[in-house]
Amino acid sequence: xxxxxxxxxxxxxxLRKRRQWQLDAALAQLAALRRRMADSEAARDALDRNAAEQxxxxxxxxxxxxxxIARTRSLAYLMQLQQQRAGIERQIVQLRDALAQAQAAVxxxxxxxxxxxxxxKEELAMYRLGKDRKTGAEADQDWSARSAHxxxxxx
Numbered sequence: 254x255x256x257x258x259x260x261x262x263x264x265x266x267x268l269r270k271r272r273q274w275q276l277d278a279a280l281a282q283l284a285a286l287r288r289r290m291a292d293s294e295a296a297r298d299a300l301d302r303n304a305a306e307q308x309x310x311x312x313x314x315x316x317x318x319x320x321x322i323a324r325t326r327s328l329a330y331l332m333q334l335q336q337q338r339a340g341i342e343r344q345i346v347q348l349r350d351a352l353a354q355a356q357a358a359v360x361x362x363x364x365x366x367x368x369x370x371x372x373x374k375e376e377l378a379m380y381r382l383g384k385d386r387k388t389g390a391e392a393d394q395d396w397s398a399r400s401a402h403x404x405x406x407x408x
Contacts (some may be wrong), residue, residue: 254338255330255335256380256384256385257384258380258381260380260384261377262375263373263377263382264376265369265372265375266371268369269366269369269370269373272362272365272366272369275362276359276363276366278364279355279358279359280359282354282355282358283352283355283358283359285350286340286348286351286355288354289348289383290348290352293341293345293348294345296341297338297341297342297345300334300337300338300341301338303334304331304334304335304338306341307327307331307334308331309332310327311324311328311331314327315327350390351407359402
């Protein structure tokens with residue numbers, strides 16, 4: 254027999270909802286940081302490929318003809334690519350730190366929400382128990398009244 258839960262009111266429901274929203278926001282922030290990390294890593298990989306191609310092109314150009322001006326330009330461009338890569342690496346390190354902090358925040362928020370959800374289940378179980386006891390007492394009273402009424406009619 255299912256217990257009627259229409260009268261159940263959880264006093265901490267607004268806090269539980271707020272914590273759920275905070276967890277959702279923390280998860281969204283974590284997802285955004287992961288996307289930024291993936292984008293940064295992809296940019297670094299593309300830069301590495303470009304640098305490798307430019308380096309190979311500069312080496313083949315130098316062996317074909319020894320042009321010091323072209324070599325200087327090639328080396329300057331390769332150095333610029335290295336500086337860009339270093340910037341992206343710094344960004345990736347910062348993103349890793351931010352990701353670690355975001356993951357810790359998600360874990361804290363999840364713990365807080367799980368604690369409230371356990372409390373909610375306990376309160377619901379207590380409500381059911383009380384409701385079932387009340388229903389049982391009413392049934393006993395009804396049975397006692399009917400028994401007494403039936404005994405009075407037989408007498």
